[in-house]
Amino acid sequence: xxxxxxxxxxxxxxxxxxxxxxxxxxxxxxxxxxxxxxxxxxxxxxxxxxxxxxxxxxxxxxxxxxxxxxxxxxxxxxxxxxxxxxxxxxxxxxxxxxxxxxxxxxxxxxxxxxxxxxxxxxxxxxxxxxxxxxxxxxxxxxxxxxxxxxxxxxxxxxxxxxxxxxxxxxxxxxxxxxxxxxxxxxxxxxxxxxxxxxxxxxxxxxxxxxxxxxxxxxxxxxxxxxxxxxxxxxxxxxxxxxxxxxxxxxxxxxxxxxxxxxxxxxxxxxxxxxxxxxxxxxxxxxxxxxxxxxxxxxxxxxxx
Amino acid sequence: xxxxxxxxxxxxxxxxxxxxxxxxxxxxxxxxxxxxxxxxxxxxxxxxxxxxxxxxxxxxxxxxxxxxxxxxxxxxxxxxxxxxxxxxxxxxxxxxxxxxxxxxxxxxxxxxxxxxxxxxxxxxxxxxxxxxxxxxxxxxxxxxxxxxxxxxxxxxxxxxxxxxxxxxxxxxxxxxxxxxxxxxxxxxxxxxxxxxxxxxxxxxxxxxxxxxxxxxxxxxxxxxxxxxxxxxxxxxxxxxxxxxxxxxxxxxxxxxxxxxxxxxxxxxxxxxxxxxxxxxxxxxxx
Numbered sequence: 001x002x003x004x005x006x007x008x009x010x011x012x013x014x015x016x017x018x019x020x021x022x023x024x025x026x027x028x029x030x031x032x033x034x035x036x037x038x039x040x041x042x043x044x045x046x047x048x049x050x051x052x053x054x055x056x057x058x059x060x061x062x063x064x065x066x067x068x069x070x071x072x073x074x075x076x077x078x079x080x081x082x083x084x085x086x087x088x089x090x091x092x093x094x095x096x097x098x099x100x101x102x103x104x105x106x107x108x109x110x111x112x113x114x115x116x117x118x119x120x121x122x123x124x125x126x127x128x129x130x131x132x133x134x135x136x137x138x139x140x141x142x143x144x145x146x147x148x149x150x151x152x153x154x155x156x157x158x159x160x161x162x163x164x165x166x167x168x169x170x171x172x173x174x175x176x177x178x179x180x181x182x183x184x185x186x187x188x189x190x191x192x193x194x195x196x197x198x199x200x201x202x203x204x205x206x207x208x209x210x211x212x213x214x215x216x217x218x219x220x221x222x223x224x225x226x227x228x229x230x231x232x233x234x235x236x237x238x239x240x241x242x243x244x245x246x247x248x249x250x251x252x253x254x255x256x257x258x259x260x261x262x263x264x265x266x267x268x269x270x271x272x273x274x275x276x277x278x279x280x281x282x283x284x285x286x287x288x289x290x291x292x293x294x295x296x297x298x299x300x301x302x303x304x
Numbered sequence: 305x306x307x308x309x310x311x312x313x314x315x316x317x318x319x320x321x322x323x324x325x326x327x328x329x330x331x332x333x334x335x336x337x338x339x340x341x342x343x344x345x346x347x348x349x350x351x352x353x354x355x356x357x358x359x360x361x362x363x364x365x366x367x368x369x370x371x372x373x374x375x376x377x378x379x380x381x382x383x384x385x386x387x388x389x390x391x392x393x394x395x396x397x398x399x400x401x402x403x404x405x406x407x408x409x410x411x412x413x414x415x416x417x418x419x420x421x422x423x424x425x426x427x428x429x430x431x432x433x434x435x436x437x438x439x440x441x442x443x444x445x446x447x448x449x450x451x452x453x454x455x456x457x458x459x460x461x462x463x464x465x466x467x468x469x470x471x472x473x474x475x476x477x478x479x480x481x482x483x484x485x486x487x488x489x490x491x492x493x494x495x496x497x498x499x500x501x502x503x504x505x506x507x508x509x510x511x512x513x514x515x516x517x518x519x520x521x522x523x524x525x526x527x528x529x530x531x532x533x534x535x536x537x538x539x540x541x542x543x544x545x546x547x548x549x550x551x552x553x554x555x556x557x558x559x560x561x562x563x564x565x566x567x568x569x570x571x572x573x574x575x576x577x578x579x580x581x582x583x584x585x586x587x588x589x590x
Contacts, residue, residue, distance in 0.1 A: 052585040080425035086418045103426045105319035152315030
């Protein structure tokens, strides 16, 4: 897959403070999660990609277009949902979304049609003629999402999309993001503090810390790679079981009460474990492939 | 993205030309603006004086009317440069009030609701945004200033004959030039103050304060320093000096007209600078 976002020595400085430092990475996932603690530079990176901030060094390419030279094509291809409340209070949702569609270049009638469709799609169909100023926080988030997708962008940038949402509204937002990902029509770049949101929606993750990239990986590949880590719980006479597994080439660590964590050697078949347990008259109560959660990946990245 | 399917689908149709997109802003704002009865009534009131002027021009060329009213033709005001200069001064004053009603609603709501990132994340530049917002007010100001002014000039030309029109064609140019400069200046002042004062009522007050406080301060400077240059702080007087030059007023101005032109240019430049500082997709908090 061609890269969606390429950072090539990107650096941004506000005054004397370096916000982003020499970022180099190529991101090509269908959904890319942007993580990092407060002040890591996530929002600045997003604002640089949409051209709000001019880089001091290096450059970035979005969908193949250089942010220094081709901002207009980038802005035509990108939909942006900002983190903070952004709307026009004395407009209803249809008028607002339609105007945003027209500003993206849609003809008047097409913009109106797609405004209705986008509002229905995000679940604001029944409330689409209400003034935006009267919307709840969750509805405003959905209206922001509608304006971001009305023109059919190829890359949708969502800055904290579940910010301030209650659990049902959050679940709805996550489902919408998953649906858009499954549609295959667009790529998504999601910036969030909530690891669970990113874990549920993203396949690639970029972690920033103090303006630098500390981790970039494909979550699916990482999960597949982690299938060599197994946790099991045996019931019965388990003395010497860990040693027997070690003889088979596994690296084992007994955590007591028949619980063993182990790393399987390359080419090792899991049925060997069952066979060994059966020969020792052991019951295997649990056998899990242990994979790193995003939280563990994030914490490791923060410690590095 | 059909409603019944509820699945996302990208737009693949034709796009509008980029140059025409600034017109979306005045078009969407126009309906909301005209929902104010007060504004509509004020706009109607702005046409009373031009209608009166049109009636006067017609009457001054209608001998049977003058005879019936027992008015000697020579006793009426002449329709000449000074007549149109007075017209421009009067309608220019009406334009100031209209600006104070409409101006605060131009940029302030977008700043208050943080909607600028939504405009600028699209293929829509800051210049197009300012031009789009400005065009709404400029259209309204034009409708009450130079458009009726030129209509009056055409009425006078048609009644006075081709000779008069030929000899006084500079009046038409002066009406357009003078009032257009005034309208643009008012628009920029309104936009700049609307961008810096988020509260609409305060922004309206600030626009009026620029004119009335400037006039008061200018008068005080003139009295204290015993000069006439304090008049340059009063924008109404400044545009009056410009009108006087454009309409070839025989009365010697207290301050050279070139200084008045310079004040207008500096005012516009300051307004543009103020706008460039505020009309941004985001702010860096120091």
